[in-house]
Amino acid sequence: MLYKDLVRVYEALESTSSRLEMTDILAELFRSTDCAHIRRIVYLTKGILVPEFCPEKLGLADRLYLRTLAMATGASEAEIRDLWAREGDPGIVTEKILKSKRQMTLFPTPLTLDRVYESLLNIARAEGSGSQEVKMRMLADLLHDSTSSEARYLARIATGRMRLGVAAQTILDSLAQAFATKEDKSAVERAFNVTSDLGLVGEVLCSEGLEGLGQLHVVVGNPLRAMLAERLTSPEEILERMNGRAMFEYKYDGLRIQAHIKDDTVTLYSRRLEDLTTGFPDVVESLKKAFQGKSGIVEGECVPVDVNTGEILPFQEVSHRRGRKHGITTAIEEYPVRVHLFDCLYLDGKDLTMYSLPDRRTALTRCIEVSEDVRLSEARVLDNVDDIEKFFTEALAAGCEGLMAKSIDDDSAYRAGARGYQWIKYKREYRSEMNDTVDLAIVGAFHGRGRRGGLYGALLMATYNPENDRFETACKLGSGFDDATLAELPDRLDHSRLPHAHSLVNSKMDADVWFEPSIVLEVLGAELSLSPIHTCAFGKIREDAGLAIRFPRFTGTFRDDKGPRDATTSQELLSMYEAQRKT
Ligand code: AMP
Numbered sequence: 162m163l164y165k166d167l168v169r170v171y172e173a174l175e176s177t178s179s180r181l182e183m184t185d186i187l188a189e190l191f192r193s194t195d196c197a198h199i200r201r202i203v204y205l206t207k208g209i210l211v212p213e214f215c216p217e218k219l220g221l222a223d224r225l226y227l228r229t230l231a232m233a234t235g236a237s238e239a240e241i242r243d244l245w246a247r248e249g250d251p252g253i254v255t256e257k258i259l260k261s262k263r264q265m266t267l268f269p270t271p272l273t274l275d276r277v278y279e280s281l282l283n284i285a286r287a288e289g290s291g292s293q294e295v296k297m298r299m300l301a302d303l304l305h306d307s308t309s310s311e312a313r314y315l316a317r318i319a320t321g322r323m324r325l326g327v328a329a330q331t332i333l334d335s336l337a338q339a340f341a342t343k344e345d346k347s348a349v350e351r352a353f354n355v356t357s358d359l360g361l362v363g364e365v366l367c368s369e370g371l372e373g374l375g376q377l378h379v380v381v382g383n384p385l386r387a388m389l390a391e392r393l394t395s396p397e398e399i400l401e402r403m404n405g406r407a408m409f410e411y412k413y414d415g416l417r418i419q420a421h422i423k424d425d426t427v428t429l430y431s432r433r434l435e436d437l438t439t440g441f442p443d444v445v446e447s448l449k450k451a452f453q454g455k456s457g458i459v460e461g462e463c464v465p466v467d468v469n470t471g472e473i474l475p476f477q478e479v480s481h482r483r484g485r486k487h488g489i490t491t492a493i494e495e496y497p498v499r500v501h502l503f504d505c506l507y508l509d510g511k512d513l514t515m516y517s518l519p520d521r522r523t524a525l526t527r528c529i530e531v532s533e534d535v536r537l538s539e540a541r542v543l544d545n546v547d548d549i550e551k552f553f554t555e556a557l558a559a560g561c562e563g564l565m566a567k568s569i570d571d572d573s574a575y576r577a578g579a580r581g582y583q584w585i586k587y588k589r590e591y592r593s594e595m596n597d598t599v600d601l602a603i604v605g606a607f608h609g610r611g612r613r614g615g616l617y618g619a620l621l622m623a624t625y626n627p628e629n630d631r632f633e634t635a636c637k638l639g640s641g642f643d644d645a646t647l648a649e650l651p652d653r654l655d656h657s658r659l660p661h662a663h664s665l666v667n668s669k670m671d672a673d674v675w676f677e678p679s680i681v682l683e684v685l686g687a688e689l690s691l692s693p694i695h696t697c698a699f700g701k702i703r704e705d706a707g708l709a710i711r712f713p714r715f716t717g718t719f720r721d722d723k724g725p726r727d728a729t730t731s732q733e734l735l736s737m738y739e740a741q742r743k744t
Pocket residue numbers: 387390410411412413414415416417432462503538565586
């Protein structure tokens with residue numbers, strides 16, 4: 162196939178914004194194409210060379226592309242830069258430069274689809290020293306042999322800007338239109354959802370028809386498209402949708418991970434199917450230990466944790482771990498994570514995606530030996546509003562965003578790639594941002610672990626309630642301490658140590674060590690939320706919950722000027738919560 166025939170199709174696609182027209186144009190192209198070419202056409206049309214989960218990526222830096230274009234055409238870099246500033250699109254720039262600079266080649270060799278594809282793949286694969294020059298030369302060769310309209314698309318794909326506006330769904334529709342009937346559309350979609358490979362689906366459908374598609378199965382090492390959730394705002398609505406009963410799970414706020422495990426090899430994929438493995442060697446190791454089967458695919462949420470308080474930290478902390486190539490060992494120490502698994506899609510040769518959720522959960526429970534770093538999602542089958550609300554408050558207190566409700570009906574299969582009411586998220590905002598510091602009294606402490614072994618790892622902090630002369634807990638504080646402060650804490654605190662909670666301290670938590678309230682620390686939190694385990698302003702907003710400061714951090718200031726009864730009052734915290742919720 163000649164590349165110019167594909168370019169003609171691209172021009173037709175660019176001239177319409179109608180999805181139906183795009184589908185027709187592509188279906189026509191697929192019908193008239195040799196099956197052996199379909200895969201490459203599908204990839205190039207999406208601006209990729211291999212499915213997204215494979216490592217080969219195009220996306221030459223603009224600076225490098227500019228030099229390549231100069232090399233291929235003899236135009237000056239300054240001229241190209243000016244034109245680029247005016248046009249903003251390297252495709253148009255390249256086309257214009259080629260038109261103005263081209264010296265006629267007498268017998269040009271027309272570009273074939275295969276040559277374009279293979280050269281681009283070689284460009285994407287080139288690495289190591291001198292690879293930039295190699296990439297530039299290969300691309301310059303292609304540009305040299307291309308017509309100006311061919312060059313427009315070469316420039317766009319090389320710089321990662323293909324953007325024809327063709328969605329994956331449009332390609333699936335056109336493949337179904339070309340090789341099957343409307344009724345078979347769902348079989349085509351399922352093949353894509355379990356393989357995440359549009360090119361493969363196209364090739365198999367063209368050469369082997371629907372029967373061939375039926376042979377495409379879930380395979381370890383090939384990520385499935387993630388099942389997604391709809392959103393509802395009340396437990397009543399959720400129960401109605403779920404026929405009165407559902408499995409409710411904590412909704413963790415982290416990074417979704419699909420782990421493929423086989424023969425001691427673990428590969429981690431993100432929700433967008435990027436390979437995350439190299440950034441998370443600690444997760445790889447702990448999953449290897451936890452997984453008891455021979456091969457499997459499990460899914461879960463990777464959350465940042467404070468190893469001392471055991472609490473889940475803000476999502477941003479885990480983002481420091483993403484896409485890292487260097488300094489991984491330090492990052493693991495600075496931003497430790499834990500995985501909460503919630504699904505099992507494949508186990509020891511069996512595709513479980515068609516199984517119901519309760520059956521998949523059973524498989525998950527059997528194949529995972531829970532550890533400190535690998536846990537299952539907190540889950541409960543519930544059928545009434547009160548229990549759901551209670552579980553919801555618990556989830557918030559544990560640092561989660563809310564709940565996920567999941568259907569447990571017989572047809573509660575794992576619907577890869579689908580967003581539907583089989584899974585419903587429930588994240589009513591019961592939080593408000595904090596933008597002021599508070600002064601809290603130390604009433605207890607927890608023994609440190611890891612680097613804090615032998616010291617206090619976290620402190621139990623309280624507000625003061627003058628109405629009943631009680632200290633009411635509001636958070637566990639573990640962040641913001643430098644090594645020197647941590648080391649001196651026992652000296653500062655131990656003279657007021659008690660064998661049990663002080664009689665004026667109201668706590669539902671069991672600290673390892675208790676103190677008479679005496680020292681006040683300045684603390685900055687990220688937000689305030691409801692919590693069933695903290696006693697600050699308990700019952701004031703909801704019957705079964707108090708207020709907690711989420712993600713608290715010591716500012717470094719000991720409020721030695723304040724006695725414990727000068728600490729921020731529970732009423733003050735309540736007004737902060739209410740004021741900020743209103744805004
Ligand atoms: P959202 O990103 O708001 O659409 O919510 C869906 C995301 O919640 C999923 O993609 C997961 O990353 C995440 N999540 C957290 N906890 C769970 C859970 N227990 N079950 C499923 N997804 C979860």
